[in-house]
Amino acid sequence: MPWWFFRRRSRNTTPAQSSSGWLPGEVALPRLQGSRRYLQEQPYLLPKDLGEVNRLDFQHYILRAALHGNYLAPLQQPRRILDVGCGTGQWAFELAHQFPQAEVVGLDLEQVKATTSPPPNYRFVQGDILQGLPFDNNSFDFVHQRLLFLAIPQAAWPTAVQELARVTAPGGWVELVEASIAPKDLTPSGAVTQRLFTLGGQLAALRGIDSEGVVASSLDHYLSATGLIHIERRQIEVPVGEWGGRLGSLMALNFREGAKALSAPIAHRFTITEQEVATAIEEMLQEFNRYHTKYSYIVAYGQKPY
Numbered sequence: 001m002p003w004w005f006f007r008r009r010s011r012n013t014t015p016a017q018s019s020s021g022w023l024p025g026e027v028a029l030p031r032l033q034g035s036r037r038y039l040q041e042q043p044y045l046l047p048k049d050l051g052e053v054n055r056l057d058f059q060h061y062i063l064r065a066a067l068h069g070n071y072l073a074p075l076q077q078p079r080r081i082l083d084v085g086c087g088t089g090q091w092a093f094e095l096a097h098q099f100p101q102a103e104v105v106g107l108d109l110e111q112v113k114a115t116t117s118p119p120p121n122y123r124f125v126q127g128d129i130l131q132g133l134p135f136d137n138n139s140f141d142f143v144h145q146r147l148l149f150l151a152i153p154q155a156a157w158p159t160a161v162q163e164l165a166r167v168t169a170p171g172g173w174v175e176l177v178e179a180s181i182a183p184k185d186l187t188p189s190g191a192v193t194q195r196l197f198t199l200g201g202q203l204a205a206l207r208g209i210d211s212e213g214v215v216a217s218s219l220d221h222y223l224s225a226t227g228l229i230h231i232e233r234r235q236i237e238v239p240v241g242e243w244g245g246r247l248g249s250l251m252a253l254n255f256r257e258g259a260k261a262l263s264a265p266i267a268h269r270f271t272i273t274e275q276e277v278a279t280a281i282e283e284m285l286q287e288f289n290r291y292h293t294k295y296s297y298i299v300a301y302g303q304k305p306y
C-alpha cells in the first residue's frame with residue numbers, strides 16, 4: 001500500500017459543524033467534477049448522472065433479491081404509495097405494476113430516466129424531503145424511503161421521518177431501508193477498505209451526514225418517536241465479492257461504482273489523485289475476497305395508528 005494512503009491530509013482544517021446540518025459554503029462541490037455531475041446546493045454526496053443511474057438500477061436488483069421482494073411491511077391493498085428519494089424510479093415502477101389499482105408517486109430532487117415510459121399509475125413529483133413534503137396529512141397508505149443515508153444530515157433525520165409519518169394515512173405503513181458508510185458496517189474488512197470508507201465518512205461528516213452508522217441503527221427509534229406502532233427492524237447481511245456468488249459479485253460491482261462515484265470529491269478534498277483512489281478501489285475489491293466481507297442493510301417499518 002502506498003505511504004500516502006494512510007497519511008492524514010486535507011486541504012483545509014475541518015470546519016465547525018452547525019448543530020442542524022451542513023455548511024454549503026464550505027463544502028459545495030463544483031457542479032461538474034471530472035466526468036461526474038453533482039448537485040451543488042444539496043448535502044447529497046453522490047453524483048446525479050447516467051453512471052449513477054446505472055449503479056442505482058443494479059443496486060435495486062441486489063436489494064430485491066436480498067429482501068426477497070420490494071418491501072417487508074405487511075401491506076394489504078394500498079391505494080396510494082409514495083417513494084421518497086425515488087432515484088431511477090425502478091422500485092416505484094415495480095410497485096405500480098404490483099398494485100395496478102394504486103396511484104404510485106415517486107418524489108426526488110430531480111427526475112431521471114425521463115425517456116422511459118413509466119406505468120400509467122405512476123407519477124413523478126419534484127420535491128425535497130429537507131424542505132417538507134408537498135402532500136396533505138394522511139395522504140398515502142404506504143410511504144417508502146430507501147438509501148438516503150448520504151443525503152439527509154444526521155440532525156435532520158427525526159424531522160424527515162416525522163414528515164414521512166405525517167403524510168401516511170391511519171393504518172398505513174412507513175418503511176425505511178438504509179445502510180451506512182461506517183467501516184464497522186463492512187465486516188470483516190481489510191485496511192484499504194477501511195481507509196476508503198473512513199475517507200468517505202470524513203467527506204460525509206463535512207455535510208453533517210452520519211459517518212458512524214448511527215442513522216441506520218436508529219431507524220426504529222425514529223419511527224417510534226413519530227408515534228408509529230407495530231415497529232419491526234431487520235438486518236439484511238449481503239456478501240461482498242466473488243466469494244459470495246452472484247449476489248456478492250454484484251455487490252462488489254456496486255461498491256466499485258459507489259467508490260468511483262466518490263473518488264473525485266475525495267481526491268478534491270484530501271489532495272490525493274483520482275488515480276491513487278482508483279488503485280485503492282482495486283485493492284479494496286481484492287480485500288473483499290480475501291476477508292469474505294459482508295455488508296448490512298437495515299430495514300425498519302411501522303404502522304400509523306387508526
Ligand SMILES: C[S@@+](CC[C@H](N)C(=O)[O-])C[C@H]1O[C@@H](n2cnc3c(N)ncnc32)[C@H](O)[C@@H]1O
Binds near residue numbers: 048107127128147152
Ligand atoms: C442513493 S439514491 C437512492 C435512490 C432510490 N431510493 C433507490 O433505492 O434506488 C438517493 C436518491 O435520493 C435523492 N435525494 C437526495 N437528497 C434528497 C432530498 N433532500 N429530497 C428528496 N430526494 C433526495 C437523490 O436525488 C437520489 O435519487
